Amino acid sequence: MHTLRDGPLAQRTLAQRCQVTDQTMSRTLDRLAKAGYVTRTADPADGRHLTRLTPRGQAVHEHSARTRHSGRGCRT
Numbered sequence: 001m002h003t004l005r006d007g008p009l010a011q012r013t014l015a016q017r018c019q020v021t022d023q024t025m026s027r028t029l030d031r032l033a034k035a036g037y038v039t040r041t042a043d044p045a046d047g048r049h050l051t052r053l054t055p056r057g058q059a060v061h062e063h064s065a066r067t068r069h070s071g072r073g074c075r076t
Contacts, residue, residue: 001057001060001064003017003018004053004061005058008041008050009051011025011026011029011048011049011051037056038052038053039052
């Protein structure tokens with residue numbers, strides 16, 4: 001979700017930035033979409049699917065960032 005904070009990206013771009021395979025990213029995005037954190041829409045420019053955070057996903061990301069910066073995050 002951190003990688004999507006600045007706007008929508010294609011699945012392949014996400015996979016490359018996260019250094020995982022396209023298949024791994026696809027499964028991850030499926031789970032995030034089912035949980036309501038991301039949506040996938042067709043890019044009008046070329047038909048590829050773009051993934052973007054939903055308002056719920058943005059809220060979770062912001063909460064996570066605040067928690068991490070406040071020192072209340074996991075310490076493992």
